[in-house]
Amino acid sequence: MSMTPPPGWYRDPSYPLVERWWDGTAWTDHRRQPEVTQQPLIQPQSPSGGGSGRAKAVALVTAAVVLVAAIVTGAVLLRRDDSGEEAATRTTPAVASPTETADPSASSAGPSPSAGDPSVVVDELNGITFPLIDGWERPKYTADHDMVMSTPGTYDCPGDPGLCRHGRVISRTATATDETSPKALAEGDIEDAADSTYDRDLVDSRPFRGVTSHRLVKAGSVAVAGRAGYFVRWKVKTGVGPGGYVESLAFPSSVGSESLVIVRFAFDAGADGPPLSDMDRITEGIRSVGDQDGDGGVGSSIGPSK
Structure with a gap:
């Protein structure tokens, strides 16, 4: 059985440098800058490695985008009901992170400031x-x-x-x-x-x-x-x-x-x-x-x- 992430801000699969709103069933047009500082994709290169450092940066950025796209593609779930008929296809948000987790909330910018506040x-x-x-x-x-x-x-x-x-x-x-x-x-x-x-x-x-x-x-x-x-x-x-x-x-x-x-x-x-x-x-x-x-x-x- 597939698990659909709850509504929230997630990394945009089409542009991972920003966050995009997932309404629980589909991506909306709302985007924002991440609220927490993200780690750089690469470490600064020494002056002697300037040319190769730029090439590595381009390669790493391209690889990151391809990785995110692959994860989102893998999240397209084709479900079938008991009668064998095809159910609706749904794309769910997926976020590439160094520590893969099954909890979608761990991929967002952080917990809601008032999460758990009953008032x-x-x-x-x-x-x-x-x-x-x-x-x-x-x-x-x-x-x-x-x-x-x-x-x-x-x-x-x-x-x-x-x-x-x-x-x-x-x-x-x-x-x-x-x-x-x-x-x-x-x-x-x-x-x-x-x-x-x-x-x-x-x-x-x-x-x-x-x-x-x-x-x-x-x-x-x-x-x-x-x-x-x-x-x-x-x-x-x-x-x-x-x-x-x-x-x-x-x-x-x-x-x-x-x-x-x-x-x-x-x-x-x-x-x-x-x-x-x-x-x-x-x-x-x-x-x-x-x-x-x-x-x-x-x-x-x-x-x-x-």
Whole structure:
């Protein structure tokens, strides 16, 4: 049985001098410089061996690239089910290191700064952590891989059959847009944020029979993880059920290419939904990875947005 490495930063098989994000099933377009100093491929040559030293350097670099490519090629696993039919082919990240190990986490830049910390949830891709406040937990048994936390338990959706949650928080990189303004991104994302929770879900069901209307509750500039961001919050009414509150929060990532990050909040309205103040508490607690004790995101207004 094959072991698929978990999501994380690994050496890029096509360019080993940088790290690339593996989402658990495939490589993404996110790349970054390694966070730890790597050992040089060769030792400096003496002046008398300058010509041969350069030749050896080229040969060693070429050999390293070929080695990594060979390892990645060997990681393409062709699996067959019990009936003998071919299963999907999957390429898994492989990292060449002096000490080969079966543990893929040993090949990354190092353990997450908050690994094992029960009070935070780490989003390594976007370089941020979320505070796991009372009434929230890490998501369990969900098809939405962008979800970073949810309220405990589920309930029967009031519309199409399925299981719903009273509160959800998801985090994703805004890669499908050329937008560079957090304000414009948040304003453009809020409708989709509302529809994805209260209109049609990931399997095209309508758990609340659609959004019938909405109104703006709040919007403005906010500092998040030390970066200037913007948020838009709506209250939505649905065909069935109590409706809910949705928020789109946009701000630049502090890692990699510093792409804009979108954090979506979706809270059911009514007595069973989480308190609306939790949106602000979670925003205030967002930090850059490795900066849990720093200034982080203050969650307060930073003045008018351009």
